[in-house]
Amino acid sequence: MNRKVSTVLDESLFRRAKLESARQGRPLSEIFEAALEQYLGGQRPENGHSAVADSWGAVPLDAASVRKLLEEEDDWLDA
Numbered sequence: 001m002n003r004k005v006s007t008v009l010d011e012s013l014f015r016r017a018k019l020e021s022a023r024q025g026r027p028l029s030e031i032f033e034a035a036l037e038q039y040l041g042g043q044r045p046e047n048g049h050s051a052v053a054d055s056w057g058a059v060p061l062d063a064a065s066v067r068k069l070l071e072e073e074d075d076w077l078d079a
Contacts, residue, residue, distance in 0.1 A: 021028040
């Protein structure tokens with residue numbers, strides 16, 4: 001049984017979810033349901049990746065590589 005819900009989301013987060021919905025060709029409700037299930041149940045999504053691995057620390061880099069990447073960005077190190 002499904003239940004209709006209403007909530008308020010950050011505009012940027014909502015846009016990202018809508019883009020992902022379009023990319024996957026799935027309804028937005030399925031994107032939210034999968035994300036919430038993963039968050040609450042600790043389950044991995046269908047692609048086998050975890051949200052943490054896909055965002056934080058997914059690409060291990062040494063300090064020299066990070067510095068080189070930052071130097072390529074305009075004024076990043078001057079901030």
